[in-house]
Amino acid sequence: MQTEKITAIVLAGGSGKRMGGTVKKQYMLLAGYPVLYYSLAAFQKSSVDTIILVTNEKEYCQKEIVQAYHFDKVTKIVSGGAERYNSVYAGLLAAEGSSYVLIHDGARPFVSQEMIDHSIETVKKYRACAVGMPVKDTIKIVDKSGFTVTTPKRETVWQVQTPQTFSYPLILAAYEKVLAKQVEGITDDTMVAEYQSDVRVKLIEGSYDNMKITTPEDITVAEALLKTSQNI
Numbered sequence: 001m002q003t004e005k006i007t008a009i010v011l012a013g014g015s016g017k018r019m020g021g022t023v024k025k026q027y028m029l030l031a032g033y034p035v036l037y038y039s040l041a042a043f044q045k046s047s048v049d050t051i052i053l054v055t056n057e058k059e060y061c062q063k064e065i066v067q068a069y070h071f072d073k074v075t076k077i078v079s080g081g082a083e084r085y086n087s088v089y090a091g092l093l094a095a096e097g098s099s100y101v102l103i104h105d106g107a108r109p110f111v112s113q114e115m116i117d118h119s120i121e122t123v124k125k126y127r128a129c130a131v132g133m134p135v136k137d138t139i140k141i142v143d144k145s146g147f148t149v150t151t152p153k154r155e156t157v158w159q160v161q162t163p164q165t166f167s168y169p170l171i172l173a174a175y176e177k178v179l180a181k182q183v184e185g186i187t188d189d190t191m192v193a194e195y196q197s198d199v200r201v202k203l204i205e206g207s208y209d210n211m212k213i214t215t216p217e218d219i220t221v222a223e224a225l226l227k228t229s230q231n232i
């Protein structure tokens with residue numbers, strides 16, 4: 001019987017422009033550990049078979065993170081690209097032979113075992129899924145001058161997070177199509193899958209805590225969340 005190989009692609013190839021500072025946000029310390037440590041630790045502990053790490057600091061990550069914390073599921077470390085979608089594609093090429101891939105932002109430290117398990121269970125049923133949460137605020141569509149245009153029904157609007165999980169052949173083909181067409185403004189993998197007409201991406205609930213570290217105030221919030229969860 002053929003076994004299904006499940007791969008996590010953890011993205012740490014960004015430059016953290018919105019965070020600023022001298023240390024890239026994925027390596028900033030949160031309660032004594034680099035931000036990237038938390039998502040690698042979650043996938044290491046999970047049922048995924050292998051982890052591919054995408055970063056432009058390959059030597060540093062290999063020595064100071066992968067070896068230092070014994071993340072032996074990290075089998076490949078590959079270079080990132082100019083945009084997030086270029087980094088994802090580099091990770092996908094390195095994931096050849098996988099049945100399913102979970103694509104995750106290394107800047108989201110609060111991914112849980114429940115989210116990973118639920119993503120794996122759901123992708124086997126629907127071929128494509130992503131973790132997200134219903135929005136709490138009323139959302140406005142605005143024009144270029146900042147005037148409101150419409151108000152979508154709140155129950156139809158979710159904020160999407162990661163992991164975003166796919167059948168490997170499906171997402172590879174979708175990425176190749178989008179890259180060939182030079183589609184602009186791709187900010188997540190679900191958007192890429194939406195270009196495949198026969199694919200519907202199932203959204204599953206993650207957590208409002210599954211935040212992405214983006215700007216300096218996020219570090220304060222993440223430290224507070226860690227203190228609560230670890231009783232520090």
Ligand SMILES: Nc1ccn([C@@H]2O[C@H](COP(=O)(O)OP(=O)(O)OP(=O)(O)O)[C@@H](O)[C@H]2O)c(=O)n1
Pocket residue numbers: 011012013014015016017018019026054080081082083084085086087088104105106107108212213214
């Ligand atoms: N070329 C890129 C851009 C982003 N990422 C990764 O994708 C995740 C989400 O991206 P984002 O928060 O936008 O990170 P940055 O691009 O680093 O941030 P900024 O847009 O502020 O520069 C992060 O884990 C980031 O390291 C990546 O691997 N390669």
Ligand SMILES: C[C@](O)(CO)[C@H](O)COP(=O)(O)O
Pocket residue numbers: 084105160161162187188189212214
């Ligand atoms: C993939 C993502 O995390 C979904 O929320 C996000 O789109 C990635 O980065 P962004 O550049 O901050 O949109």
